[in-house]
Amino acid sequence: MEFITVSRADRVTTVTLNRPAAMNAINGAMHNELQIAFDAFAADDEQLVCVVTGAGDKAFCAGSDLKAAALEDERHVYPRNGYAGLIERFDCAKPVIAAINGLALGGGFEVALACDLVIAVETASFGLPEPLVGAIALGGGLHRLAREIGPKRAMGMILTGRRVSAEEGYRLGFVNEVVAPGALDAAIARWVAEILRGAPLALRASKEAVYRGLDEPGLEAALTRQSAYPAYVAWRSSADLAEGALAFAEKRGPNWAGK
Structure with missing residues (x-):
């Protein structure tokens, strides 16, 4: 890997966007x-949680590398699972955590929104400034942000392109x-x-039931159909x-096999 690093320890995969001189902006390569990194995480039964972060202390990711896009016409060259190989990865039910160490703008914010949890330093900021450069946040940001914070508050950020602090993001x-x-690092370790x-x-x-349930027409449909979701089916017949029941009865800690 030239532009990212991947490490694995204690069943946790850490993917680091590694272009600090370019604010970890994403180019085609x-x-x-x-x-490739997210494919490997999804396929490895020994890896249970993924943490996504950025190199340095200034930026998680400043979005797309506009200079590379202009020079190399990379604007629409995305891999199979969409922007960053993540924003259209709807079949990975493992937990993914965004560790936001600085700016998360444009596509960087979209990557964060595609994660299940967002832990941010107090100096971080978030925004979708695409309209300010004549672009649109088509990497899921428009849809995910509106679903997560409501359309009015989302439109307030989207139409102005303004940045919000980590504290405001929490609120x-x-x-x-x-x-x-x-x-x-300590906070991520605690969450993991x-x-x-x-x-x-x-x-x-649980993750699959939440996301697929939100796409159902209503609560009744979600409750009725959840038993057919693939991750539910795998869990229902799992060791x-x-x-879990045996460990509870025996008053001991469970020994999870992941199967």
């Missing part, structure tokens, strides 16, 4: 590298926690540890389901 509801700049207390297949079934 980086899109393809991210597709709006798209940031889960705001921490001091030096505390991001808390997530890994749960059974892997139960976590995946971990039996282990």
Whole structure:
């Protein structure tokens, strides 16, 4: 990998956007590298959680590399799962956490919104400034932001292109926690540890039920159809389901097998 780094430790994959001199802006080659990295995470049964972050202390990701797009006509060359290999990855039920260490603008904000949790340093800021350069946030930002914070508040950000702080993002509801700049790694480790207390297949079934349920026409349909969702089916016949009940009865910690 030339523009990202990938590390694996304790069943956690960390994907780092690694172009700090360019505010971790994404070019065409980086899109393809991210597709490969997320494909590998999704396919590896030993990897349970993914953390996405940016190199340096200034930016998570400033979005698309507009200079590269102008010079190399890369604007519409996205991999199979869309922008950054993530924003159209609807079949990965494993938890994905965005560790926001600085600016998250345009496509960078869209990548964060595509993650399940957003943990940000207090100096971070977020925005969709695409209209200010004659573009549109077509990487899911328009749709995800409106769904997460409501259309009126989303339109306030989208139509003005203004940036919001991490604290405002927390109040709006798209940031889960705001921490001091030096505390991001510890906060991510804490969230990961808390997530890994749960059974892997139960976590995946829960994530899938939430997202697919939101796409159902109503609550009744979501409750009726959830038992047919693939992650639910896998969980229902899993060894971990039996282990959870047995561990509770025996008053001990569960030993999750992830199957």
